[in-house]
Amino acid sequence: MSLLERLNNDMKQAMKSKDKDKLTVIRMIKSSMQNEAIKHGRELTGEEELTVLSREMKQRKDSLHEFDKAGRPDLVEKLRLELSIVELYMPQQLSEEELEEIVKETIAETGASSKADMGKVMAAIMPKVKGKADGSLVNKLVQQHLS
Numbered sequence: 001m002s003l004l005e006r007l008n009n010d011m012k013q014a015m016k017s018k019d020k021d022k023l024t025v026i027r028m029i030k031s032s033m034q035n036e037a038i039k040h041g042r043e044l045t046g047e048e049e050l051t052v053l054s055r056e057m058k059q060r061k062d063s064l065h066e067f068d069k070a071g072r073p074d075l076v077e078k079l080r081l082e083l084s085i086v087e088l089y090m091p092q093q094l095s096e097e098e099l100e101e102i103v104k105e106t107i108a109e110t111g112a113s114s115k116a117d118m119g120k121v122m123a124a125i126m127p128k129v130k131g132k133a134d135g136s137l138v139n140k141l142v143q144q145h146l147s
Helices: 003-016 020-040 046-069 073-087 096-110 115-129 135-146
Strands: none
Touching: 003 020, 003 046, 020 046, 020 073, 046 073, 096 115, 096 135, 115 135
């Protein structure tokens, strides 16, 4: 079942169960995907769908951080709920140990030896972990291994 089909089924379920929060988030995700499809002028591939989902996650995490700093617990709680719903559609996240192994392999593959090679390593590793790991965690691990 494709992600779009899954979203449509879950949207119907949310309507039937009158789950307004889930319905709102699913509609936002679908809207983002439709906008991206229009931009490309074709149906999205699985990887492009994953990119859209990752963008939705990142936007909510950034907003969550900002609202937390601003002392808005009402909005923080709402965003946490939205994040939990978006996470349902994300692929299984890699553990830190698995991610660290991928980082070590990629550093060896690229022949990186110092922090000056950070961009080269990040460019090689991000397609491997797309949607399965947070970019900031990847960045932190790469920095640790290159220093």
